[in-house]
Amino acid sequence: MSAAIELRGVEKSFGNVAIIRNINLSVAQGERHALIGPNGAGKSTTFNLISGYMAPSSGSVLLRGQIISGLPPYQINRRGLSRSFQVTNVFANMSVWENLRCAVLWATGHRYAFWKNIDNLPEVRDRTAQILADINLTERRDVPAGLLTYAEQRALEIGITVAGGADVILLDEPTAGMSHHETEHAVALIRRLTEGRTLLIVEHDMSVVFGLADRISVLVYGQIIASGTPEEIRGNPKVKEAYLGEEAA
Amino acid sequence: MSEITSSAAPPLPAPAEKLKFYGLWVGAAIALLLLPKIFSSGGSLTTFSLIGISIIFALSYNILLGQTGMLSFGHAVYYGLGGFLVIHAINIIGANKLPMPLPIVPLIGGLTGLLFAVLLGWVSTKRSGTAFAMISLGVAELIASSALILRTFFGGEAGISANRTKLLRVFDWNFGPQIQIYYLIAAWTVIAVIAMYALTRTPLGRMCNAVRDNPERVQFVGYDPHVVRYLAFCFSGFFAGIAGALAAINFEIANSAYLGAVQSGTVLFATYIGGVGFFIGPIVGAIFVTFLSLGLSDLTPVWQLYFGLIFIAVVVFAPGGITGLLMMHRPLLKAGTLPRVLPSYLIALVPTLAMIAGLALSIETIVHFTVSPGDDSHIKAFGVSFDAASPYIWAMAAILLIGGFLVARRTWTWVGHAWDHATSTAREKGIAA
Secondary structure, three states: OOOOEEEEEEEEEEOOEEEEEEEEEEEOOOOEEEEEOOOOOOHHHHHHHHHOOOOOOEEEEEEOOEEOOOOOHHHHHHOOEEEOOOOOOOOOOOEHHHHHHHHHHOOOOOOOOOOOOHHHOHHHHHHHHHHHHHOOOHHHOOOEHHHOOHHHHHHHHHHHHHHOOOOEEEEEOOOOOOOHHHHHHHHHHHHHHOOOOEEEEEOOOHHHHHHHOOEEEEEEOOEEEEEEOHHHHHHOHHHHHHHHHHHOO | OOHHHHHHOOOOOOHHHHHHHHHHHHHHHHHHHHHHHHOOOHHHHHHHHHHHHHHHHHHHHHHHHHHHOOOOOOOHHHHHHHHHHHHHHHHHHHHHOOOOEHHHOHHHHHHHHHHHHHHHHHHHOOOOHHHHHHHHHHHHHHHHHHHHHOHHHHOOOOOEEOOHHHOEOEOOEOOOOHHHHHHHHHHHHHHHHHHHHHHHOOHHHHHHHHHHHOHHHHHHHOOOHHHHHHHHHHHHHHHHHHHHHHHHHHHOEEOHHHHOHHHHHHHHHHHHHHOOOOOOHHHHHHHHHHHHHHHHHHHOOOHHHHHHHHHHHHHHHOOOHHHHHHHOOHHHHHHOOHHHHHHHHHHHHHHHHHHHHHHHHHHHHHHHHHHOOOOOOEEEEOOEEEEOOOHHHHHHHHHHHHHHHHHHHHHHHHHHHHHHHHHHHHHHOOOOO
């Protein structure tokens, strides 16, 4: 079985500055994989390269064995890979309901249809309602997304990401800026929504990472210096030195 | 329907609401049917016809601006080309006695608009924002200047004309009298408005809003924002073409002004003043601007200047347009706190009107001395005669303008306080503002 996501010798430079330097990474299907590393290590850039937001300077990205690097984001999304954003990126003037519905439309096959009444599509309604209930925003259904609280917006962000039913999910710091209590909620939500799917997550909160991930990769200065189970990473001297530092000691 | 759907999804409209909704459309259609019975003069029929055309054009423009977030400076291209093609079509149909009656001729205009949108739209909709606005301006200038160069098709300065009465008759109507043209335009207006409303309720229509709000994120839910913008552009071109066709039928002439920057500006103007955030906004704007341009041009020679001032005032003080301004009051109406703000409006109205009167007086006086200083200084504007050379008039203008502003500024603060008070009470009652 081919890996859900595979990066082969991926490099990305902006001008003369190499941000990503030869990454090789493989995430198995159904695995929860965390990508950690200090600020500026290139975690978000890696996400951008996988999701098609940017094209790699060299190397290739594979989704279930097929090369996707160079494809535009919407085509990668249609192949079953969906990502969230570190900075909340929703449809601010539209209601929570409409936000989620937009994320469901392509996956339910309605595409650019201009001959169908949006209120007359039962499967769109059902799926949107399901996601709305999953992210616990039923009470806030008709509120414009821009007026939600921060934690609610983060939940909506995850909701939009999973609504299309993609089986490979990329979450970019889903709990950033949340209180301890909110983080617990978010982790439970992520666990529930990514059940049976492949998850690649960037996260700074080490309790989240070690609690959630099956495997962890450590990215430092655009290179993966270690990859393994949480135990292996915890015991890896290179990781301790380069990243965890005294924290892990 | 699953259990979750029934608990989490917004309720589908109840039969009573549906009835109310369809009743509104039927009511509007009946009103259009009866309108000529109440206002039967030739002048009012012409006005209504122009309003109908303007409504279709403004709504088609709002598919771009309000729905999809594309600011076009060249929408008249599709309106004008629709008009020109229809004039040619009428001439060809009339000369060859083709079996095509006038009521379906506007479709030719629509298809022309669609065709050119299909041809010109792909490149310009690649990006939204400034790039789109600039390309739309460039294309508009290109087409408008070719209208003066390609004389055989566009007829040069004079334009081309046609006789709409020579076509196949339906119900023994020859579409000579304005009343018949009024009904033709009214029918097309109803059809076009319903079609454009329906478009907003489709998957494409909803994704247009998503592209407007956040084109980046749209790409990560499977959609190509370029395709969404392009399709919106094509629909917009189609309906603009219908509007242009109706205008050509109404005037029996098409000339380069149809395609020009003024026409493109007017539709932007009407749409924005009406309010881009609501479906009904451009309709309100089209009615307002048509009445205003017909009315103001009788009252003052520099009516376009006042137009510009109104536009600036709307952009600065009421970015939601007239409709947005009215809709702001809905929560207050629901909460019953509207009467708390109305008195402050009335108080503010007096000095504000005084200020506007002073402004108008100053403008007319300055215009007199800059445009025609040699003429008799006894001028008439807005139906009021005064001596532009009189120092008393200058003093009065200054007092009204400056005094009005100083007093009005204080009353506006009161309006603000009354507004805050009324909205916070509404919010306490659980009605979101």
